[in-house]
Structures are given as structure tokens and as C-alpha cells.
Amino acid sequence: xxxxxxxxxxxxxxxxxxxxxxxxxxxxxxxxxxxxxxxxxxxxxxxxxxxxxxxxxxxxxxxxxxxxxxxxxxxxxxxxxxxxxxxxxxxxxxxxxxxxxxxxxxxxxxx
Amino acid sequence: xxxxxxxxxxxxxxxxxxxxxxxxxxxxxxxxxxxxxxxxxxxxxxxxxxxxxxxxxxxxxxxxxxxxxxxxxxxxxxxxxxxxxxxxxxxxxxxxxxxxxxxxxxxxxxxx
Numbered sequence: 001x002x003x004x005x006x007x008x009x010x011x012x013x014x015x016x017x018x019x020x021x022x023x024x025x026x027x028x029x030x031x032x033x034x035x036x037x038x039x040x041x042x043x044x045x046x047x048x049x050x051x052x053x054x055x056x057x058x059x060x061x062x063x064x065x066x067x068x069x070x071x072x073x074x075x076x077x078x079x080x081x082x083x084x085x086x087x088x089x090x091x092x093x094x095x096x097x098x099x100x101x102x103x104x105x106x107x108x109x110x111x
Numbered sequence: 112x113x114x115x116x117x118x119x120x121x122x123x124x125x126x127x128x129x130x131x132x133x134x135x136x137x138x139x140x141x142x143x144x145x146x147x148x149x150x151x152x153x154x155x156x157x158x159x160x161x162x163x164x165x166x167x168x169x170x171x172x173x174x175x176x177x178x179x180x181x182x183x184x185x186x187x188x189x190x191x192x193x194x195x196x197x198x199x200x201x202x203x204x205x206x207x208x209x210x211x212x213x214x215x216x217x218x219x220x221x222x223x
Contacts, residue, residue, distance in 0.1 A: 002154060002156075004154075035211075035213075037152075042213060042214075042215060043149075043198075043211075043213035044213070045210040045211060045212060045213075056210045058210055088152060090154050090155070092154070092155075098160070099157040099160075100155075100211065101157070102154030102155050102156065103154050104153065104154055105153075105154055107152075
């Protein structure tokens with residue numbers, strides 16, 4: 001158990017819909033990262049927040065957005081969903097730039 | 112961030128040492144070498160990282176060549192539970208920006 005929690009574990013929705021994935025970092029970790037893992041693209045970095053502020057951006061689509069709240073939990077919002085958005089979404093947290101602790105992931109299926 | 116090259120797959124006998132190579136010939140002086148692994152579809156797990164010197168922890172050892180252009184992750188006594196995809200990642204070590212750029216990794220199959 002990494003100490004990072006993600007909800008929900010599984011999510012099935014339809015194209016065009018909007019979903020919100022939630023991540024609670026380990027206690028004391030200020031950084032939260034989001035990654036997407038699909039069969040054809042592998043593990044890809046999406047975005048990082050540090051203490052509520054966006055710190056780094058990767059291959060995150062404009063239809064996707066994220067935020068980190070004052071209690072340090074983070075949400076990843078995915079809108080206008082397409083079939084290709086079906087993937088595992090991982091959240092990770094860290095204190096500083098050393099070891100990142102990954103959560104168990106949310107499996108999103110878009111039908 | 113520097114790119115890494117890893118063999119796509121390797122086999123190892125249970126109880127033997129598993130040596131996973133990684134090439135990172137374009138690594139710069141302030142970039143660290145990180146190793147993570149992913150078992151099935153679980154979240155990736157941190158193994159070890161280093162800058163110049165060899166490193167050892169309870170999971171593995173990391174050997175970095177003197178020119179820092181390659182490294183080897185050593186699992187001293189591989190078990191079946193070490194079957195996973197192993198990712199070698201080079202990351203700039205400064206500030207609070209720590210995005211991990213995952214490649215294809217090496218699928219290690221530990222066989223009884």
C-alpha cells in the first residue's frame with residue numbers, strides 16, 4: 001500500500017460524457033502527479049501540481065483539466081470523452097523530487 | 112530529458128541475480144537515473160535512483176558507469192514476484208518538477 005488513494009477504481013461511461021477522478025496523496029506530500037496508461041501510448045505524464053499550483057504539464061489534452069485543493073487532494077476532470085480516452089489513470093505523490101508513490105489507478109472505460 | 116534504451120524483454124531464473132541494462136548516452140550532468148517497476152496493471156513502484164555513485168537499498172543495486180552513459184539495475188536474488196516491467200528513467204534533478212517520462216521498459220520474466 002503506497003498510501004495514495006484513488007477513487008473510483010473503475011468507471012464506465014459513454015462518449016461525450018464528463019467524469020472526475022479523485023486522488024488523495026500521502027500525508028505530507030505536496031506534489032501530485034497524474035499519468036495516463038493506455039495500450040497504445042504506454043505510461044504518459046499528464047500534469048503535476050505542487051501545493052495547489054500547476055508545476056509541470058505533459059501531454060494533457062485540452063478536454064482534460066486538473067486541480068489541487070487546499071487539503072492537497074487532487075481531481076482530474078475529463079470531458080467530451082472519446083473511445084480513445086479509455087485507459088488507466090494513475091495519481092502519484094511525492095514530498096520533493098525523489099520517490100514518487102503511485103496509487104492503484106482508476107480504470108476508465110468509455111463505451 | 113535524456114532518452115533511455117532498454118531491451119524489451121529478459122528472462123531470469125528464480126534465485127539468480129537479474130541484471131537489467133539501460134543506455135542513456137545523452138544524459139547531462141544534473142540528471143538522475145531512476146528505476147521503477149510495474150507489476151501487471153498496478154501503479155508503478157519506485158525501486159532506486161542515483162546520480163553518479165552506485166546505490167544499494169533493500170530492493171536492488173544500481174550500478175552507473177563512470178561516464179554515466181549507461182547503468183545496470185541488479186536484483187540480487189530474483190523471485191517470481193519480481194516478474195514485472197522495469198522502467199529506467201532519466202530525470203532532471205532540480206526544484207519541484209518531477210515528471211517521469213516512461214519508455215517501453217524491460218519485461219522481466221522470472222522463471223522457476
